[in-house]
Amino acid sequence: MSYLMYLRKSRADKEAEARGEGETLARHEQLLKELAAKMQLPIGAVYKELVSGETISARPKMQQTLLEVMQGMWEGVLVMEVERLARGDTKDQGTVAEAFKFSNTKIITPLKTYDPADEFDEEYFEFNLFMSRREYKTINRRIQRGRIAAFRDGWYIAGTAPYGYKKVKHKEEKGYTLEIIPEEAKIVSCIYELYTHAFFGCYQIRDRLNELNIPSPSGKSWSASTVSDILGNPVYCGYQRWQRRKVQKQIIDGRIVESRPKDKDCERVKGRFPAIIEEEKFDLVQTIKARKPLPKNPETALQNPLSGLIYCARCGTLLTRQANNARLPHAVLRCPNKKCSNISSPLYLIEEQVLAGLKEWFGGYELNWQEDMEEESNATRTVLEDSIHNINDKYEKTKKQLNAAYDLLEQGIYSPAIFNERRSTLEAQKEALKKELEHLKEERNRIAAAELAKKDVFPSSVPFIDVYREIKDIRIRNFMLKNVLDHIEYLKTERNKKGAGNTANFTLKFYPKLPKSH
Template identity: 70%
Template sequence: MSYLMYLRKSRADKEAESRGEGETLARHEMLLTELSVKMGLEIGAIYKELVSGETISARPKMQQLLVEVMQGMWEGVLVMEVERLARGDTKDQGTVAEAFKFSNTRIITPMKTYDPSDEFDEEYFEFNLFMSRREYKTINRRIQRGRIAAFRDGWYIAGTAPYGYEKVKHKGDKGYTLQIVPEEAKIIKYIFELYTAGELQEDGSYAQFGSYQIRDRLNELSVPSRSEKPWSASSIVDILNNPTYCGYQRWQWRKVQKQMVGGKIIESRPKDADCEKVRGRFDPIVSEDTFNLAQKIKAGKPLPINTSTALQNPLTGLVYCAKCGNLMTRQPSNTRLRYAVLRCANSKCSNISSPLSLIEEQVIESLKEWIPEYNVEWPEQTEHEGETTLTVLENSISNIKEKLNQTKKQLNKTFDLLEQGVYNLETFQNRRSTLDSQKAELEEELKRIETERNRIISIEQARRDFIPAIEHLIEAYWEVEDIMTRNSMLRNVIDHIDYLKTERNKKGAGNTANFTLNIFPRIPENR
């Protein structure tokens, strides 16, 4: 058996790279390759891990390595240090140790070769894993203390700079700070101005702007976001909530929290409005008064009527805009509208929204029209006739497969006859060309008959299941109160729906269904 080479970049490696010591993985690969040549080892594969995760669950290549080691696929694993294999908790360390021990897979490093069957090597290996974990904890505490000290001293320690700033190295110091990007700063000021003061209208009044209106205004003006994508309402809210713009920075605003759910550790990053804040070593874009005013306005806005996270749209994932192709989404009722509407998620699209309940009613009415339509398209056919057709097609498929296998055997034999000298090169090429053509014709015929067989099976299944499913849906739909169940019932018979509305309803005619629904059934296209 051959050997596996495992390469992983650590935090210390990144620091070394920043000092100009070269790319870590390339340097380690060269050293381990030289070691394998010196020891006469055959390298069967090289796994490179570019993530510096604390646990095995965050390292997909390490997971693959352990599975293959436990299956006994490798004689040994080459790695720069034992610490590269596991620096996680005792559970991870035990997993690694057991995998190598029970599969009797060797661990080869430039300093030492560990033989799991040797008692002393096993103890030394486990001791190294334990010490690597302690070292990791020590390094992590030191780094965290340094980060907290730098944060409280005003240095910017986050990975990327928010919109309106760029991250720059402070001359003469190790820390980073923020520098204002003038073009982006103008947009930040404009966002806070629209939110806190509104915009002067022709009649002399000021129109109040929320996150959705600000989003639409920026997209109408073609203001570029940092990602070059259209602005979203959530990004506007994040800007309005970010104290960086008034000169402060946050610590552990979205601290990672771990929970045990179903036997697995699940990580979440909830927002903490009461996290620690300090004055940063950078200039603010808006005044502190303006920022605080924005927070007061936001706190004074009414909460949505229904804050439940349960599904509230029975047409979720089904209705698409016929103009731009985007998924239609539910917009809850507000002070102007007393009902939820279905609207296109694209703020630049001119497709007009309609009440969600009205669209839902029209979908069910359209399904009622399907029953006589599809009964006409599918004339009565006895079960015996369908079975006879399928039997004939299955026999044809079996015969073609037999001929195809025989042709493949003949094709393989031509190579043997060439090697034995029975065929000269010209005879071999002619014979091979004939058999290749015959093989291609049989494969094409097999594909055609299998397609026809599958089409008939689909028709029979649709005939047997589709109409009864629609009839059951129409009978039971309005009796079901659970929105998720309604959505599941619709998805069972509908593939998707195209929605189009070009004219707004006249006053007093809000319940008029002046829109078009093109409903695509979830059945085979070739009936």
């Protein structure tokens, strides 16, 4: 029977590679081959484990090795150290020990050969597995303590830098920090501006960035989830999080299942890196995200402008919208608490009374729409101009490459066949860049025209109620109300009499966000 060679890279091996000591698995393979040749052991297969995992379940090559060992396929297994086989918990160590013991498979290392039939070798093997686990836990605790200390000291400890930054090693100290990438930082700023000033949602921002042919962090098209992650990452205002998605283990149907739920209350500290956006703007975005519904498709789009605002004055439950049907000519707002005696009312009637109350309360309060439009236009225009500049540079570079190809043909360096192939490639690139440049310029002109049109339609300052009635988008109406109202309490004790369904015989108690002096 032949022998199996099992190779696994440890954390110490990775540190050694970083010091320039060569590729670990290649060195170990060479040493074990020399050992096998010296002992005249035929090698039937070589399994290399490149996955870093604490348990056997995370190491597919180890699982295959144990399966073949239990089936008695190998006379022995060659490894650099016993510790390479298992560093998991007691259950994993027992699995490894039993597999080699009951199949009578030897374990051969450069220092010792373990024969499971020998009781002293068996005890020594099990002791080595135990010490290996203890060493692993000690090393892991030391590493985690170091990471936590570095995190709380402001060093950036995550593996990769978020979009808009690059990870750099601090010259004078051991830690890493982040450095802003100006071109990407402009995109991040644009995303925050569009979200906070232009009432854009994640899907609309996604579409706008894709229309402008701006590459995403992955280099592909933007997705709404990527935009949402950028809007929710405190790194952009100078903070970093610790253990936001901590691993939680559960036993389900006899198996250990791992999950990584989000923890909103995870630790957050100030980082040693510059912020791209102000902390106040980041907090505003989180408030908007918490209060603003984000429909995924038209079927689930928001239909209640008072969503998240109206509460039952009796039991404190948030009122919900009930759609109209054969019995209800209009959609109504009702208390979902079945034990509550608060009576429902038509949604349109409650909305009208809310507007009437707001008009009475702050008739002079006005919204400056030109400022919001200029914020959106400025943010988009900045990104557009950068994109146009970059595409124009690529276009000019392609033209120079095309001219150089003609020169190389005239000098005899390019053959006609090579020249034609090169010219076709460059001409195609040139045409694609030209179309993209024209598209971006058309988008720039469209935004400028739309800005002028809006200024012609709206005066520089218009009353809140008038603007609200002009808006048809329920989502924006809801957002406008949430900007001036914290919540409203609703109470109705008597049902409308027949023929008086349009009578507003209910009371509304307002809890505004703005001081009354406004």
